[in-house]
Amino acid sequence: MKHQNGLSIKNRWVYFIAVIITMAAGLASRTYGAVLPNWVHEHFGDALWAGMIYFGVRMVFIHLSRARAVWISVIFSWGVEFSQMIQVPWLNDLRSTLLGALILGRGFLVIDLIRYLIGILCVYFIDRFILTRFIRL
Numbered sequence: 001m002k003h004q005n006g007l008s009i010k011n012r013w014v015y016f017i018a019v020i021i022t023m024a025a026g027l028a029s030r031t032y033g034a035v036l037p038n039w040v041h042e043h044f045g046d047a048l049w050a051g052m053i054y055f056g057v058r059m060v061f062i063h064l065s066r067a068r069a070v071w072i073s074v075i076f077s078w079g080v081e082f083s084q085m086i087q088v089p090w091l092n093d094l095r096s097t098l099l100g101a102l103i104l105g106r107g108f109l110v111i112d113l114i115r116y117l118i119g120i121l122c123v124y125f126i127d128r129f130i131l132t133r134f135i136r137l
Contacts, residue, residue, distance in 0.1 A: 008062050014131065015059035022052040022123065046112050047119030049102075050077045054120045058127065070124050077116040084108040 026048030033041035054073040061069065084095075085108045094100040105112070 011062050012059050015055050015062070018055040018123075018127075018131075019052055019059060022048050022055055026052060043115050043118075046115035047122065050074075050116035050119035051123035053077050054123050054127075066124060066128055070120055073120045074117060077120070078113055080104060081108060081112050081116065 026045050029036065029040060029044040029048060036044075050073060053076055054069055057064070057069045057072050057076075058066070061072075064072075080103075083091075084105050091104075095104050095106050
């Protein structure tokens with residue numbers, strides 16, 4: 001049991017680092033959008049946000065299967081996107097802050113649902129085929 005617990009802690013750290021790297025890449029895609037190709041600036045921020053959600057789910061629920069982590073991430077990110085159709089003053093006030101906008105977004109866009117799905121699937125493949133080859137997850 002001691003070995004399993006130690007492995008779980010190591011894996012959580014790996015996913016925590018993946019969350020931080022993904023978050024930094026997403027923020028960079030927004031901050032430096034003027035020097036990036038337009039399609040990168042338009043699509044990568046949302047895809048990376050959803051990828052960060054996937055890594056966060058894997059970090060918190062370390063023993064959950066990757067497939068379930070994908071489904072939870074899709075449901076969560078799509079739920080946040082659909083919540084943008086709810087326009088009540090207190091929620092709009094929250095969305096008008098920088099942190100609120102980064103977490104909750106501002107307006108519903110169907111293309112964001114596709115961006116989220118692609119981002120989650122991309123990091124799933126990174127998790128499945130790259131992370132598992134270099135570390136024992």
